[in-house]
Amino acid sequence: MTTGAPNLVTGASGFVGAAVVRKLLDAGEAVRVLMRPGSDRRNIAGLDVEVVEGDLLAPETLGPAAKGCRALYHVAADYRIWTRDPAAMFRANVDGSAAVVRAAAEAGAERIVYTSSVAVLGNPGNGTPGDEDTPVTYGDMIGPYKQSKYRAEERIRDLTAQEGWPVVIVNPSTPIGPRDVKPTPTGRIVVDAAKGKMPVYVDTGLNVAHVDDVAEGHLLAFAKGRIGERYVLGGENMTLSEILGVIAELTGGRPPFCKVPTGLIMPIAHIAEAWCRLTGGEKPMVAPDEVRMAKKKMFFSWDKAARELGYAPRPAREALADAVDWFRANGYIG
Secondary structure (H helix, E strand, O other): OOEEEEEEEEOOOOHHHHHHHHHHHHOOEEEEEEEOOOOOOHHHOOOOOEEEEOOOOOHHHHHHHHOOOOEEEEOOOOOOOOOOOHHHHHHHHHHHHHHHHHHHHHOOOOEEEEEOOHHHOOOOOOOOOEOOOOOOOHHHOOHHHHHHHHHHHHHHHHHHHHHOOOEEEEEEOEEEOOOOOOOOHHHHHHHHHHOOOOOEEOOOEEEEEEHHHHHHHHHHHHHHOOOOOEEEEOOEEEEHHHHHHHHHHHHOOOOOOEEOOHHHHHHHHHHHHHHHHHHOOOOOOOOHHHHHHOOOEOOEOOHHHHHHHOOOOOOHHHHHHHHHHHHHHOOOOO
């Protein structure tokens, strides 16, 4: 049974947002979710939550949604590596974030947890992990998603300092696990690899974290995070070759056999993007920004979250195993 003032969660239909909702319910917390009319609600089906319809870009809906809430977990974001309309992504990720955080602060929320991303953090790119303090500029951001998330966190940090908002920022790395219904770009890699559609790979790397650990990190940030600070919610640093090798072991498939230089893929990416624009496709098979991102190993350290929050993620293999099991059980993998 849930009790007390509700916790407002945005992005509850998404991968990380749904995991945050479940963690709150497991903790006995009351949950209110903000969802757009007609949004996909598979991830909250059967859960004891109060659904309030609204939109981050409709400020008049945000005040009523935040009224009486103990906390805001702002997890919603437009997460796509490629988009036809970057301006719309900026409106959602920057303006929408500022609007809902303002609404929660003005409604008297005790604490606001804003979900940013490691995408906005500095990263040496040579295999040395980045962290919350690694130097970075807007010019380092590749593509509209990273650019919009950088501007969003920048605005939230500025407003927190100026207005005294009770905001704690979390920066998830690469969440993997069950209930990736869309799936996310990373979930798509897991699905394709499990289906044997990734026989080659590029020399890149990711920090892999179980989505449920990332969700737990949000609750820890609410309970223990320092206002105005940010915390990497990460897991295990792995090369793409290692990730694909684990998936092959889990599925009984063959690991990739050939490493391909990014320089050979870039011309294909430009052709794929041009074809997608010409034909009206949803996204290119591979986008130039994806290739540019792959040139760096996106490795990160979550030491600060461990010290200050008590964050303790499980091994990445468990995240990959849970993801494969869920994708298989739900028909994504034949």
